[in-house]
Amino acid sequence: MSKNVYLPYAATSEKAHIKSMVQYRKMHNKSLESTEQFWSEIASQFHWETPYDINNFYSYNFDVTKGPVQVKWMEGATTNVCYNLLDKNVRNGMGDKVAFYWEGNDPEDYSKITYKKLLEEVCRFSNVLKSKGVVKGDRVAIYMPMVFEIVIAMLSCARIGAVHSIVFAGFSSDSLAERMADCKCKVLVTADSVYRGDKLLNIKSLCDIAMDKAKNFGHEVSTCIVVRHLPRLYRSMNTSNGTNGSNSDIIDLHSDVPWTDGRDYWWHDEMDDVEPSCYPVWVSAEDPLFMLYTSGSTGKPKGVLHTTGGYLLYAATTFKYVFDYHPGDIYWCTADIGWITGHSYVVYGPLANGATSVIFEGTPFYPDNGRYWSVIEKYKVTQFYTAPTAIRALMKFGEEPVKKHNVDSLKVLGSVGEPINPEAWLWYYQNIGKERCSIADTFWQTETGGHVITPLPGCTPMKPGSASFPFFGVKPILLDESGKEIEGVGEGYLVFNKPWPGIMRTLFGNHERFQSVYFSKFPGYYCTGDGARRDEDGYFWVTGRVDDMLNVSGHLMSTAEVESVLTEHPDVSEAAVVSRPHPIKGECLYCFVTPNHGVTFTPKLSSELVKKVRESIGPFAMPDVIQHAPGLPKTRSGKIMRRVLRKVAVNDREVGDISTLADEHIVEELFKNRPEKS
Ligand code: PRX
Numbered sequence: 001m002s003k004n005v006y007l008p009y010a011a012t013s014e015k016a017h018i019k020s021m022v023q024y025r026k027m028h029n030k031s032l033e034s035t036e037q038f039w040s041e042i043a044s045q046f047h048w049e050t051p052y053d054i055n056n057f058y059s060y061n062f063d064v065t066k067g068p069v070q071v072k073w074m075e076g077a078t079t080n081v082c083y084n085l086l087d088k089n090v091r092n093g094m095g096d097k098v099a100f101y102w103e104g105n106d107p108e109d110y111s112k113i114t115y116k117k118l119l120e121e122v123c124r125f126s127n128v129l130k131s132k133g134v135v136k137g138d139r140v141a142i143y144m145p146m147v148f149e150i151v152i153a154m155l156s157c158a159r160i161g162a163v164h165s166i167v168f169a170g171f172s173s174d175s176l177a178e179r180m181a182d183c184k185c186k187v188l189v190t191a192d193s194v195y196r197g198d199k200l201l202n203i204k205s206l207c208d209i210a211m212d213k214a215k216n217f218g219h220e221v222s223t224c225i226v227v228r229h230l231p232r233l234y235r236s237m238n239t240s241n242g243t244n245g246s247n248s249d250i251i252d253l254h255s256d257v258p259w260t261d262g263r264d265y266w267w268h269d270e271m272d273d274v275e276p277s278c279y280p281v282w283v284s285a286e287d288p289l290f291m292l293y294t295s296g297s298t299g300k301p302k303g304v305l306h307t308t309g310g311y312l313l314y315a316a317t318t319f320k321y322v323f324d325y326h327p328g329d330i331y332w333c334t335a336d337i338g339w340i341t342g343h344s345y346v347v348y349g350p351l352a353n354g355a356t357s358v359i360f361e362g363t364p365f366y367p368d369n370g371r372y373w374s375v376i377e378k379y380k381v382t383q384f385y386t387a388p389t390a391i392r393a394l395m396k397f398g399e400e401p402v403k404k405h406n407v408d409s410l411k412v413l414g415s416v417g418e419p420i421n422p423e424a425w426l427w428y429y430q431n432i433g434k435e436r437c438s439i440a441d442t443f444w445q446t447e448t449g450g451h452v453i454t455p456l457p458g459c460t461p462m463k464p465g466s467a468s469f470p471f472f473g474v475k476p477i478l479l480d481e482s483g484k485e486i487e488g489v490g491e492g493y494l495v496f497n498k499p500w501p502g503i504m505r506t507l508f509g510n511h512e513r514f515q516s517v518y519f520s521k522f523p524g525y526y527c528t529g530d531g532a533r534r535d536e537d538g539y540f541w542v543t544g545r546v547d548d549m550l551n552v553s554g555h556l557m558s559t560a561e562v563e564s565v566l567t568e569h570p571d572v573s574e575a576a577v578v579s580r581p582h583p584i585k586g587e588c589l590y591c592f593v594t595p596n597h598g599v600t601f602t603p604k605l606s607s608e609l610v611k612k613v614r615e616s617i618g619p620f621a622m623p624d625v626i627q628h629a630p631g632l633p634k635t636r637s638g639k640i641m642r643r644v645l646r647k648v649a650v651n652d653r654e655v656g657d658i659s660t661l662a663d664e665h666i667v668e669e670l671f672k673n674r675p676e677k678s
Contacts, residue, residue, distance in 0.1 A: 016458025031472035052077035073310035080280035082159035085351035105362035127274035136161030141185035145194035168338025176210035181217035197366040285309025299560035303508030314502025319349030332358035370401035385414030417554025425464035443467035449502030473500035495525035592629035601628035
């Protein structure tokens with residue numbers, strides 16, 4: 001074994017589900033060689049209304065040249081995910097167990113909900129959805145802050161067989177409109193407004209704009225249900241124990257919430273009139289559970305579709321092993337539910353294990369930079385799952401904010417969203433984990449449904465920056481440019497030739513695109529779009545995207561989607577966007593813009609463009625640099641040579657061979673035009 005390896009803490013290993021690499025390898029081999037047996041043992045822990053057939057447990061085709069790509073697990077069996085997450089746990093005596101602690105943006109604003117209460121609320125909201133005409137297969141869009149109601153809305157969809165389509169509430173009204181029109185949602189569930197730090201965001205106003213814009217795409221949302229969230233702080237202040245008070249405590253702050261009668265309904269009004277029980281709809285294991293948009297390299301978002309049975313097994317199993325979850329643990333994932341991490345590891349995975357988790361509405365910096373550590377101390381969190389960008393941002397403030405809090409309850413630390421740089425890994429390991437906690441650097445994607453390459457706590461010797469080894473059922477393969485499998489040490493395209501239960505099944509309404517994006521480059525393989533290296537000990541190191549995607553603060557976006565926003569500006573003729581390394585965000589957007597003939601590039605134009613991207617996509621997509629480009633470096637066939645632009649962005653004059661450019665002089669011009677000295 002090479003140097004820089006951190007062995008798991010012995011006391012953790014003793015109690016871990018997987019105690020050694022020998023045990024891991026045995027289970028991993030079983031998962032690949034006796035796939036049916038491995039997953040059916042897990043499936044047997046859940047409720048199936050119609051049982052699965054062990055002789056027809058799963059089937060797939062990854063080879064487009066042999067027919068349509070398809071993946072099926074436990075087809076023919078019926079179940080209900082909500083039933084397995086709530087009713088089953090309540091029946092098993094966990095009704096009074098806390099499902100979620102809720103920690104609001106303001107530290108004075110907090111609450112909790114038990115499994116029994118969550119089930120009751122979900123039944124009520126299922127009845128509300130039914131009363132609005134939602135039936136099995138209908139899509140329900142959700143655009144909400146991190147409050148209990150987002151979980152209630154998701155599970156209510158699952159209960160009645162509707163498909164939730166959550167749009168992260170940091171997306172712009174344009175993005176929301178495009179996604180609602182694409183999935184043709186019948187209902188939109190949202191909230192009035194929310195505080196993030198000391199900033200008030202008027203979510204409902206933004207939804208109104210989005211619902212109007214969706215009409216331009218030919219789609220009308222018939223019902224919008226609005227959670228009254230803002231006065232919750234006042235409610236909790238009016239009750240002694242911090243739980244939600246009654247409606248009579250609510251101070252009316254809503255005279256200015258925009259409203260359309262006949263379309264808009266208050267959540268609490270609707271919930272008052274319905275029964276607290278609702279029989280679950282038994283759906284097929286291959287019926288859709290949810291869809292979630294992720295950026296596509298052409299600029300148009302892709303509606304990744306996950307189905308019922310396989311996703312349930314995979315979210316539950318990865319949660320149990322990757323966080324080494326045991327009853328009594330208090331788990332906290334900081335991801336927003338609007339991203340896949342929030343779906344699988346705030347909602348589905350933890351509830352499937354009957355876990356108690358924290359849902360956090362705020363930011364790591366409010367009211368001070370020690371907020372994360374204070375929440376860990378308050379709830380005695382045992383597993384903490386966050387993103388490298390947050391770790392890097394918090395590292396800036398040194399160890400003092402951490403030292404003010406007792407974080408000794410922690411056992412496992414997780415990382416997700418982008419490769420974690422070794423410096424951040426070590427800071428996390430030493431200052432938060434006190435060299436006792438395992439770090440699970442989890443590599444996965446919206447498309448994979450759950451972790452696919454990750455260390456297991458108490459088991460895997462860790463190498464900072466390496467996601468290490470595949471999860472059960474997963475066999476990563478590296479391909480060279482010609483599609484040949486690379487054995488042993490080497491670097492190439494990260495692909496898979498066999499499905500695990502949680503992999504997506506299609507892109508909503510566009511199976512053609514699903515096949516062409518993921519399965520056409522190397523027939524027979526699912527292509528992640530990432531590159532990876534395997535080292536001499538067999539560890540995988542994900543090296544980053546090999547397509548035109550950018551990863552800014554763990555948010556994936558395509559160069560094409562930003563470029564198309566820039567070129568919509570009437571003064572812009574052409575634009576090219578590349579990523580540049582950023583000390584906190586990981587990568588940031590560096591945009592080259594060619595103005596129309598006769599238009600002068602001014603600071604005003606530059607700030608208009610920044611604003612336009614922010615408004616069209618969302619604040620997280622805000623470019624760091626807009627550079628004037630008198631022309632773009634194009635080959636004679638007209639293709640933009642992005643590698644040259646990436647060199648300009650970092651001021652590295654080693655641009656390599658540029659002899660195929662139509663006009664080589666443009667490269668020097670671009671270096672001269674850099675807005676920054678460095
Ligand atoms: O490039 C990889 C990067 O994030 C991409 C997936 O983004 P998304 O679908 O938005 O899901 C993010 C949360 C799972 C991947 O293709 N990525 C994610 N986690 C890691 C990572 N890259 C390296 N190491 C990771 N741990």
